Amino acid sequence: MKLSRNTNAKKEIQQLISSSKTALSHSEIQKSLDGLCDRVTIYRVLERLLEDGNIHRTVTTDGVVKYAACHSCEIKHSHNHIHFSCLKCNSVTCLDNVEPIFKLPDNYQVIEMNFTLSGLCPKCI
Amino acid sequence: MKLSRNTNAKKEIQQLISSSKTALSHSEIQKSLDGLCDRVTIYRVLERLLEDGNIHRTVTTDGVVKYAACHSCEIKHSHNHIHFSCLKCNSVTCLDNVEPIFKLPDNYQVIEMNFTLSGLCPKCI
């Protein structure tokens, strides 16, 4: 893997995602950064942070890609958890400790999973 | 609900989705129809077919929206099943009979679920 440089944009974006309770979309990040760097740079930084395993991504039921840092997996970084997407306030939250159980037919090799539930979050219920 | 008219575009698109083993994206449908109708019409027809409950939609891990008809839920139309997205051939398949089990914290009200596994399908393994 290529060397990763500790740039301003990268620091800010990582910081933003890490300190957010909910997963953030590219456009939300862009708004927060308020001109700190170019749109394209945000895409590239996100790509890099993903590669480095510092963040992970989810897709909401309506196709919006969101980025989040795990809070409860300091030791072993596992992304096989459920995300909850609130239809009212649009927040996406990691349900870090919920692990779904399912039985797959043979001959499928799973590499990644994306499990998103939509509905109303505790705040909006 | 408004009356649904049985138009050419609607028939073709429904037919296309119903006869496909894998879920189809808007662009895939557009290619198949080969100029039968406008891009916008396809969006609107898909919207209508969703409303009418004739098809359902999933989002792949990389944010591509796909449409599918259920094959094994003639009686009770339930969409709470897993979709498998092959990273090699890009096909998205409904695993109609796999129902995931999970235990959610209180105070979450689930309305919809989207559960997609990515990896290699039997053909590509």
Place this chain on the structure above:
DNA sequence: TCCATTAATGCAACAATGTTGCATTAAAAA
């Protein structure tokens, strides 16, 4: 069969999202 209603369509224009090429800047290591 003809007519009235209005769902559906096509087209143009737009908005949002994501990608690529290239010259320039600036971290990190020597």
Place this chain on the structure above:
DNA sequence: TTTTTAATGCAACATTGTTGCATTAATGGA
């Protein structure tokens, strides 16, 4: 300090999805 090259900014473009409006045509009733 100098060298290397990851990262950036900018322009241009591609893709995806949305909206308004005039026109077309499916459907039900006369």
